[in-house]
Amino acid sequence: MISTRELTRDFVVSRTETVHAVRGISLDVQPGELVAVLGPNGAGKTTTLRMLTTLIGPTAGTATVAGYDVTTQPGQVRRKIGYVGQGNGAGHHQRAGDELVGQGVIYGLDRRAAKRRTGELLEALELTELAGRKVSELSGGQRRRLDVAMGLVHAPKLLFLDEPSTGLDPQNRANLWDHILRMREQYAMTIVLTTHYLDEADSMAERVVVVDHGEVIADDTAEALKSRLAGDRLALTVAPGNLPAIAALAEKLPGAKEVVAVGDELSVRVADGPAALPALITAAQERGIPVAGAQVHRPTLDDVFLNLTGRSLREAETNGKAA
Ligand SMILES: Nc1ncnc2c1ncn2[C@@H]1O[C@H](COP(=O)(O)OP(=O)(O)OP(=O)(O)O)[C@@H](O)[C@H]1O
Ligand SMILES: [Mg+2]
Structure with missing residues (x-):
């Protein structure tokens, strides 16, 4: 479903400063996998997702997503994937249901098909009763579920979620995860997501990719990472x-x-x-x-990170935020 080789992205910030955001990531994701990408602030997670979703181009290296090259066939890639970005996608003054229908039309569905799909997604994500509400009136957890629905309107086989659960309380997080896992079953989707919640990655993903300083430093099941690296x-x-x-x-x-x-x-x-x-x-x-x-x-995944990098993920986060 995804195959990258030495995927690299630099940002030239000024004449004297270049940020090496992603440094040669090689990654393969099979159909049906649920992969969690972990790493401290600034590790390169979002930049990687943005390249895989064709929002930005790689500086070097290659990536094919759903069988198409991200650089030469971005249009085909986009039709096959859903992307829920780190911020909120939906417009605030629109009603939740209209927002979804609009998104469907953008993706080329006719109005009737967009409405049918909207009904289905609202149902699946338990948003039906909120369809008439303005997006700005939804709670954080409801809005995040709407974001997920937005990413699913065109029935993609591959879904990218950038920090879907950040900022949600534990109950809403658990609820969103329930929905993500159910969606995955229902639509036989491949899912790649990023998260800062180690416990979440540990219990939900079958595979954990740990990224630090733009590089993949570990890639395995949480269980294997913990027993191999931390004991x-x-x-x-x-x-x-x-x-x-x-x-x-x-x-x-x-x-x-x-x-x-x-x-x-x-x-x-x-x-x-x-x-x-x-x-x-x-x-x-x-x-x-x-x-x-x-x-x-x-051991926890934090022990794994500590073992790999000599610093705790929490510590790395705090430093990243301060920088
Ligand atoms: N448009 C940009 N211009 C310059 N630098 C950028 C740009 N986008 C990202 N970066 C830099 O690239 C690095 C990786 O950023 P990225 O957003 O991929 O991190 P992340 O792993 O998603 O972090 P977070 O957990 O905070 O979301 C950071 O140092 C960031 O400042
Ligand atoms: Mg990010």
Whole structure:
């Protein structure tokens, strides 16, 4: 559905400054996949989506989307895709239903077909009762659902969503996700989206692409990324006097690293937590070291990012925003 090779985009900001927003991204997306693109502010996510949706041209490299080249066949690409941008697409004074019909007409549907499609989408996204409301009167979550509907009017097989859930409360986020997943089933769509919510990417996407400084630094299932790059963390509570002894045992676990003692807790990162924990407890008991508590912490995608870049995604975000 998507294939890019060394896709690159520079922005010449002034005579002395060029921003290398996207630096040689090679990415393949198969039909039916749901891919989440993660990365701190300024990583190049939106720029990549804008190239794939033909809104801007690449500086170098190639991309085919839905079988067409983004540079030489932008018209064909646009007819095959839907795009919901980072801001709001819909005009504020229009009524939600009219906005959708208008969008359908722009995409070449006749009025009757546009109306039929609008009815269908309003229904699917639970907006039917709000069709007569002005866009400016909708809540953030309702408006974002309308944005998604706007991207779907012409029944694209491929949908790009740039931060669909940003700014929504947890309930609206969950609700929007429900709708996205349902749409995907109903229309057998391929979806590429960006998000800043790691938990969302973790639980909803089958595949996570991590972008940093314009490059793909990881691309796999969330599960694989977490176990390969971060591993699990074991935390054992022992009497402070026993910390050195238990640390020595922890060092011997397969793949053990980052063995640290904080207070009366020993923390160690291992490849397979559920297997390593009983082994460590048994070893401790054999040496007469009482273990008061034990936990396995599964890694998060933030641990993955930390492991890859040496900085936490949250930290990178804050820096990006301040810059
Ligand atoms: N039109 C432009 N002119 C100059 N620089 C730009 C332009 N668009 C983007 N950039 C720069 O390119 C880099 C990547 O921006 P982009 O919008 O792709 O990031 P992003 O990953 O979408 O970030 P965010 O999470 O904040 O949306 C940033 O440094 C940004 O300032
Ligand atoms: Mg962006």
